[in-house]
Amino acid sequence: MLETLLIIEDEKLLGSELSRHYRQSGWDVLVATNLTEAKEILLKNKVEPLLIISDMNLPDGNALDFMEQIKSCISNANAGVKANYATITEWLFLTAFGSVPDSVRALRLGAYDFLEKPCDLEHLDLLVASAARSAAIQRRVIDQTKQGHRRYTPEAYVGHSTQAQGIRQLLARLTQVPFSALVIGGESGTGKGLTARILHYGGHRAQQPMIEVNCAALPRELLESELFGHEPGAFTGASSRHRGLLEQADGGTLFMDEIGEMPLDLQTKLLKAIEDHKVRRLGGEKEISVDVQIVAASNRDLEKMVSEGGFRADLYHRLSVFKVNLPPLRDAVEDLDELVPLFVAEYNAKAGRQVKEIPTDVWTKLKAHYWPGNVRELRNVIERCVLLSEGPLFPVQWLQLPGQDERPSQATENEGSVKGEISAQGIFLPLDGSMALDDMDKFIIKTALDRAENNLTAAARDLGATRETLRYRVRKYNLKIDD
Numbered sequence: 157m158l159e160t161l162l163i164i165e166d167e168k169l170l171g172s173e174l175s176r177h178y179r180q181s182g183w184d185v186l187v188a189t190n191l192t193e194a195k196e197i198l199l200k201n202k203v204e205p206l207l208i209i210s211d212m213n214l215p216d217g218n219a220l221d222f223m224e225q226i227k228s229c230i231s232n233a234n235a236g237v238k239a240n241y242a243t244i245t246e247w248l249f250l251t252a253f254g255s256v257p258d259s260v261r262a263l264r265l266g267a268y269d270f271l272e273k274p275c276d277l278e279h280l281d282l283l284v285a286s287a288a289r290s291a292a293i294q295r296r297v298i299d300q301t302k303q304g305h306r307r308y309t310p311e312a313y314v315g316h317s318t319q320a321q322g323i324r325q326l327l328a329r330l331t332q333v334p335f336s337a338l339v340i341g342g343e344s345g346t347g348k349g350l351t352a353r354i355l356h357y358g359g360h361r362a363q364q365p366m367i368e369v370n371c372a373a374l375p376r377e378l379l380e381s382e383l384f385g386h387e388p389g390a391f392t393g394a395s396s397r398h399r400g401l402l403e404q405a406d407g408g409t410l411f412m413d414e415i416g417e418m419p420l421d422l423q424t425k426l427l428k429a430i431e432d433h434k435v436r437r438l439g440g441e442k443e444i445s446v447d448v449q450i451v452a453a454s455n456r457d458l459e460k461m462v463s464e465g466g467f468r469a470d471l472y473h474r475l476s477v478f479k480v481n482l483p484p485l486r487d488a489v490e491d492l493d494e495l496v497p498l499f500v501a502e503y504n505a506k507a508g509r510q511v512k513e514i515p516t517d518v519w520t521k522l523k524a525h526y527w528p529g530n531v532r533e534l535r536n537v538i539e540r541c542v543l544l545s546e547g548p549l550f551p552v553q554w555l556q557l558p559g560q561d562e563r564p565s566q567a568t569e570n571e572g573s574v575k576g577e578i579s580a581q582g583i584f585l586p587l588d589g590s591m592a593l594d595d596m597d598k599f600i601i602k603t604a605l606d607r608a609e610n611n612l613t614a615a616a617r618d619l620g621a622t623r624e625t626l627r628y629r630v631r632k633y634n635l636k637i638d639d
């Protein structure tokens with residue numbers, strides 16, 4: 157779909173030159189030569205341009221006054237329904253050379269930027285591109301907000317196990333209270349993202365944006381400028397102004413996924429922003445007030461990280477006033493009874509399949525599996541089976557759960573965080589972040605010891621290690637042997 161650009165310019169030649177230029181670069185361009193025409197386009201014809209490029213002084217008035225008037229008309233017309241496409245249009249102003257006061261006022265009133273005449277088309281192109289990107293992102297947030305409302309109530313967290321019921325009750329309570337920060341814990345794939353969405357879209361801030369950031373996905377510098385924003389020239393490569401995610405989430409929720417990966421110095425800065433309700437863009441002078449609810453998630457044990465110095469205690473205490481800890485699927489296998497039909501129905505609909513019958517041996521296998529990747533892993537397995545199905549029968553041959561090819565796998569006995577799986581063929585270790593390297597090491601050693609009936613020498617031989625190395629690790633992991 158073409159996006160609309162409105163040009164307000166009384167110099168006919170400039171207006172038509174810009175119009176031709178932007179039509180060629182794929183915009184649907186409208187031109188108004190005075191404010192009356194522009195008003196008709198915006199208010200009467202209800203056109204919702206993504207971007208407006210406007211001259212500052214038009215024959216029938218000043219364009220800044222006009223922008224103020226339009227913005228207030230639109231927000232009054234939408235009173236109660238805050239987020240709306242019409243409220244999101246970026247404005248770029250073309251100002252006469254040397255008219256600094258106008259430019260300052262333009263920015264203060266919320267214009268995206270301004271450019272002095274005569275315009276340098278290359279520079280204008282850059283501004284147009286970044287203003288359009290900014291408006292498009294804000295509009296996408298509105299779309300997500302609208303969809304989010306329908307889908308994310310506490311009932312979206314499915315399952316009839318005691319754990320799942322407890323989580324739903326907790327979510328129902330939490331969506332009623334205006335909390336400022338909360339931590340979601342749980343292994344990978346247990347539904348932390350889902351829970352964060354329920355908390356936002358089921359709560360008081362549902363009409364406002366929910367902004368997501370994955371702290372593990374960005375290098376430190378980028379994470380900082382994403383969170384706090386920057387002014388032009390704040391660092392090499394910062395060519396334009398960028399509103400940080402904390403600012404973008406104003407009034408709504410910032411979902412900080414994998415918060416355990418955040419560098420310590422940024423944690424300090426984040427804590428300050430949360431406590432002061434203010435952010436300062438990199439390279440910026442003024443502090444900007446923000447009202448943001450923080451939902452942080454981690455699949456790491458933050459409390460342990462605090463005790464080992466890998467996470468700031470003060471930030472942890474600030475965030476963890478409320479905690480939601482999601483159970484691993486293996487501890488709530490009863491939930492498969494609802495989750496499996498749910499995902500089957502979803503992929504039936506998506507892929508036009510008709511899987512209806514789930515044979516007993518499928519259920520047996522699903523319930524015996526250890527699910528190191530939790531509900532996400534389950535979803536992927538169901539997707540594969542439904543896509544490869546031919547008819548109404550759930551195809552057991554596509555389950556392909558590790559270690560179950562010949563005989564049912566034996567999940568390791570409940571031993572803290574040990575999550576691997578043993579089968580006739582060998583050991584299965586999940587490489588999806590749900591099992592730490594140390595736990596894998598412990599699991600391998602424990603399995604070798606079990607197989608060698610606790611004979612240290614035999615286990616060391618099987619592992620290609622010396623007795624001393626093995627003895628050291630046995631002590632390190634607190635394993636029992638008859639030595």
Ligand SMILES: Nc1ncnc2c1ncn2[C@@H]1O[C@H](COP(=O)(O)OP(=O)(O)OP(=O)(O)O)[C@@H](O)[C@H]1O
Pocket residue numbers: 312313314315320342343344345346347348349350351455531532535
């Ligand atoms: N109890 C549940 N009911 C319904 N769907 C669920 C449930 N738990 C998880 N899911 C679904 O499983 C998938 C994985 O969940 P999600 O992405 O929220 O996990 P996560 O904990 O954020 O994982 P990661 O740590 O890997 O980011 C999603 O499609 C989610 O909707």
Ligand SMILES: [Mg+2]
Pocket residue numbers: 348349413
């Ligand atoms: Mg997630």
